[in-house]
Amino acid sequence: MPKQVDHRERREAIARALWRVVEQRGISHLTVREVAREAGFSHGHLQHYFASREEMLSFAMDFASEQSALRVARAREGLGDPPHPRAMLRLMLTELLPLHPDSRATSRMGAAYVLEALHDETIHARAREGLLQGRDQVERLVREAIADGHIAPDRDPVVETNLLLALSGFTPLLELGVLAADDVLAAVDHHLDGLFAHDAGA
């Protein structure tokens, strides 16, 4: 179905143009008109692919999440089979942070998406769903690591999962140059060392 493929490709090209607008100029410039210009489409042509700004933004966010999941899956291959849960959690957490250009673009998209969500019910529901799914993945890893003796059995998997997710709070500190990448990785590693301090399965 070449027509379908073409349609998907065009939507992805528009999503990438949207990322560039968000990353280079900021969310206050994020209009359908601005994205059309960046993508080299006419305003009317772009509306053929996305009926509204919200639809365009949600697609761009979903596509960013897919790309992020692909990066994690590729990096996972280098971690052994199955990967140690500490290494897997470290990989997932550092992918959330603006530590390299790809994850920085996704991170900026995410921050813009959360701010939009506060004033748009549809985006709120989708953003919430995405975060809940990510949270579930982390909690599953934490529970498995407890069951397998990598994390001490007296640790509360819910609280530990929530603390791991909170580490995404390094984002503004990195973006504003308050902390360097090395500072952040040292802190992430220290936190993981504490969590895996009694690793019986190492």
Add this chain to the structure above:
Amino acid sequence: MPKQVDHRERREAIARALWRVVEQRGISHLTVREVAREAGFSHGHLQHYFASREEMLSFAMDFASEQSALRVARAREGLGDPPHPRAMLRLMLTELLPLHPDSRATSRMGAAYVLEALHDETIHARAREGLLQGRDQVERLVREAIADGHIAPDRDPVVETNLLLALSGFTPLLELGVLAADDVLAAVDHHLDGLFAHDAGA
């Protein structure tokens, strides 16, 4: 000098109007025109108080930080003299999170300000300076707590300070209803319990 007072009061009234625009409608509506309308000023009259959108935004952020510091100072009075460093850190950290209407407004301003900073050098420098000062305050408390035996002497004050600041990462999880206030407070308390586990001065 009533004229000076009046000028300051008008600027604060405009700053509060700006907060309402950011909180209720979002940063994509944050224009001088929109703030003027919310404040009940003409566009020209508002420009008498702020020469540019950036100047207005920076003043609104500084004023939000001042209000936040006042709330912390007021709450500190209920903590004993001197307050226990664990209680003081908990107070400062929870003030960063959107757990009550005032801190939620400041938190949304802060998130919008960080996104603006990515595309404006002046705002970047000011936002960075504000975060560095906040970070210094937390590090000073952590170092004192180590010196006073509240935190174990083998803890690295820099890493511990950075991990405490990262807890601001609960913000999007609260804003999108992924976690409830109780979940977040439980996680913050668990983290502080770990940090103060060997409190010799309790």
